[in-house]
Amino acid sequence: MADTAVAHSHGSDHGAHHTTTGLSNNKLAMWVFLGSECLLFGGLISTYMLYKGRVSEGPQPDQIYDIPFTSVSSFILLMSSLTMVLAVSAAQRKDDRNTNLWLSVTAVLGATFVGGQVYEFTAFYREGLGFTTSLFGSSFYTLTGFHGVHVTVGIIMLGALVGMIRRQRIPGDKAEAVEMVGLYWHFVDVVWIVIFTLVYLIPS
Amino acid sequence: MAIIERPSTEVAPSGASPAVVVPSEALGVFKRPAASTSWRDWLVTVDHKKLGIMYGVAAFFFFIVGGVEALLIRLQLIGPDGKVLSADQYNQMFTMHATTMVFLFVMPMAAAFANYFVPLQIGARDVAFPRINAFGFWCFLFGGIFLNTSWFLGGAADGGWFMYAPNSSTLFSPSHGIDFWGLGLQITGIASLTGAINLIVTILNMRAPGMKLMRMPIFTWMVLVTQFLLLFAIPVITVALFLLMFQRSFDATFFDVASGADPLLWQHLFWIFGHPEVYILILPSFGIVSEVIPVFSKKPLFGYPIVAMSGAAIGFVGWGVWAHHMFASGLGPVSVTVFSLATMAIAVPTGVKIVNWVMTMWGGKLVFTVPMLFAIGLVVQFTIGGLSGVTHAVAPSDTQQTDTYYIVAHFHYVLFGGAIFGLFSGFYYWWPKMFRKQLNENLGRWNFWLMVIGMNMTFGPMHILGLQGQPRRMQVWTEARAGEGFFDLGFWNRISSIGSFILSIGVLMFIINVVYTHKSKKVAIAPLDPWDARTLEWMTDNPPKEHNFDSVPTVNHLDEFFHRKYAEDSTTHELKQVASAEQVLSELNAHPDEHIHMPSRSYWPILLALALPVIGYGLIYNMMITAVGVALVLFTMFGWAMEPSTSPDDDFDPPASEGGHTKELAPLG
């Protein structure tokens, strides 16, 4: 639910509120939420690691992985973290135009990554790896699918943020809203680095 | 869309004189609901106290449901070859009994207390995200109802609450019961996860000035630990439930042995969640009795930092013991050793707590009110459960005891004798705070003693049953394996079943007590501070105003309220009462804060939560319904996002405004 907390209102327009830790409630909530997400991906990654070698039928992992392609899309996702940083810094300078610019670039890079994933899934499917083909297939699609959904949610959040900044619908601290989406975005990127390493690079 | 209509604009039963609220401009998609005194206000409220009460009422309802299921189980087992329930019904009954008691009673009841009292105990005006709080409650309620509708739609889940694979696959459980179970738990899981984030942020971020971590009431401490456990445990069960759903609904093969799956994967995922879950159930009750015992001993909690830290230690070590549920699962001796020793280690911080409660009473001035009785009941019964726990931390010994009634005895001593007795202690202790009237002490004593007798009669004999070799989850037991003489299983099964009925009469006494207290004209309004309490929640009206504190107190001590009432006489060094509770409160209220921003009511939490079971039914019956549910989710999330959490007209000045500075609730979510 933190995504809703991010994308919208900051309540009253009395500016920043005093909190015990000094961190805003929204930001603290996002950190806490991401802590929880670690365990979610931990569970999914463990499942994949257990099952990656179990192919009763259909292709083996190393038969279908296209490392160069996935490396490029991973690089694109990594670059989106950089543009996210630029967006946050623009937001902190209260530079709405550049904030929106970099948020949009981030969203486009994210969308490119998701597009790459969709392409990869269809390619794998054509090569005979369906969701129910083998344990490897089930756990691969589940893990990367969950990550893809996270990226998609992030793109929606970026889009909403851009729209709301443009229409001045964010009543509270704009920079904080951008920063929170940024936190989420970086988290999703870091998770991808872990997945890329464990799933694609380490041979089964 | 009739309910989106704006209700009347008059409000505020909260203070001495009602504040008038003027209707506001629509800021969201729809006009937001205004406060009213009608029942509809409960549907749209975001007040942590009202939500706490709703959590409590709903959880108690499920307690009765789970209790009836338990009685049917005991009725079936009262004699050999029971005929009350068929094997299929029996399997559904014990699955749903456990699921209901764990997920729909003890957890939400602890959430009820946490919601109501954590903000009060730390001097906050609400939780950090009031609308998410409301959303969490509705998720729990709708998830619980959704889960229980399976009874009427082809049968409930029948795989046991642990739902081991591969017995949970459609091949072995073709009814929709397990689908309802998995999806229902996902929905209530959302409630737990949002609740955890909300309470963690609230406790870390919204404490009154001077309320350092080590000045927090111990109940708040235990809630904090519990919420961290939930935060990390819920995603693990979420993964497991997703895998189960993909397997059952979309033909994935996660637990299909023929495709090479390992059934132990489910066990590990389930117990990595499941064991912290045990502490999630018990720690809030530990917190409650750690409040109650000091109050009725007239002493501070003995070794407060150690109790707080041992709670945290239990929470931490609790992550390293999950496989003690799997000593017979075929783990290697090295893993068994590690988990066996870790499990023994966790007995230390738990034992520390018992020692500290006893030492708190030692040298005190003990008053045996009903809350105190229940608290002492917890100490004694939990000790029994803890000691039997040590006997099966010893892995070889556990291979004889696991999956027998000995384990059933053990965890009912821990969870009924411990967790539920703690919750009842909380009912009696905090009742006057929540409802202005004190529950009747005489009826309360009946309630307590019947529950003690019933509980020990029901679960005590199960130690014998288990050690004599009666396994769990058996639809029938047979005389051929019952033995004779003193340890005759027939005799002890009978005693246990009779005990369960005494236990239910005990619980019934509580309901009678509640009805009597609130219907009888003879029961007077309770005094402001009936127990001579020690913590901040008692420094408010009974029940507290909507904004809790007219002015947020500054905290200088652990047990702040007590220290405002009592001071040491400088010559005799004896404690003397220097102020009454009324005096403390009126002193605090003398300089109220201005411009208190209370979060405004909202339709979106209940609407969003309502969309989730729609998705659930859709996944089971028809993907078109799922699409409707998803559309509803998107629509309500959009509406939610467009609605500011506070409408400007909710700016509220307490009546006795005499200047002073502004303190605000950071209203978000």
Next chain:
Amino acid sequence: MRTMRRRSIAAKAALVAGIGVFLGGCAKDAPQDTWQPAGPNAEKIDNLQRPIFYVAGVVGVIVFAAVAWVIYRYRDRGQAIPEQTHGKPALEITLTVIPVLILIGVGVPTVGTIFDLAKTDDTEMVINVTGQQWWWEYDYPANGANAEQFGIEEPIVTSGQLVIPEDTKVLLRLTSRDVIHSFWIPKLNGKKDSVPGRVHLLRLEGSEPGIYAGQCTEFCGLSHAYMRMETVVLSRPDYDAWVANQLEAYTPPEEGTLAAEGESVFIQQCSRCHQVNGLQNDDGSLIVSAPEQYMVAGAAPNLTNLMTRNTFAGASWDLLRPGCRDDVWNSNSEEFGAKYLAGISEDCLNQKDLREWLRNAPEKKPMYADPTQLAATDGKYRGMPALGLTEDQINALVAYLLERK
């Protein structure tokens, strides 16, 4: 003085509690009593758990005594408000160290026993044990360790009752054909899950001839309560006799007898799933059952020597009528072997349960055996369906089965 007396009361209470616990270990006639070991593995567990129970009991009594004392001594008698002490670090540390020491005392022998019980290098005999809904199959491999030494020239497949020789270190290789089950003979060893796709090892050794009861202890679906088993320990000569009997060639019933009628009923109605070794068609070809075509688990009990076991249907019902049953189950260890090897005589047969079973098995033991509701399993049964046998057929079958020993 008064304190002294109270102390002695506490001591007496501890004694009574101790005796209660001790009695638990001495109860008679509870076939699954976990406190009456009858073999070295269970004894090791018992030696470990008994002192731990006593320690736990003593700790419990101390805590209860402390609570009782505090309740009595510090009840509100109008005393002044006590000093607001927040604790005594020295005391707290002491009271933390004591349980740590106790637990170290418990932990050390625990670790020793865990590794001791996991040893398998001294195995003298291997038996494959397979669980399925809702019975156990025992397979004595002819090529297993020391199979020759025990005269197992051909594989022996039985169910329900596992027969092992006295004082022999038997290693069970546990697995399952469907869901998870758990093998547990309390008097011989702790339990171990049998998990599909995995093989788990469990040691079993009996030091005295007799029947030892057990039950499946991992919830395994509808008839979990009816998945029982026994382990029969026989002296070495008796065991050899048992093996020889199991390997005896099939003797068809005499022509013209009721049993011969039963054989043809069996061939028509039962042999699709139930194997009887050596059973032949009219044309002399061997009949090989094919339960995998009809059963989810792909197996049904081998009935070649049914009447050498004394329970049936997942060891849920006796093949011996009550009087005869007691005679065998309660006999002393010297006479036990002979009585057990005698098998089931016509006089001793528990006609009632066996006939009820043949009439309508799923009514007696809950099973997924409704032929109209097998969509989820591609038409395969879980458990034996009702066969709709006539009384005449049942009479004939009973006569036939009585000769299966």
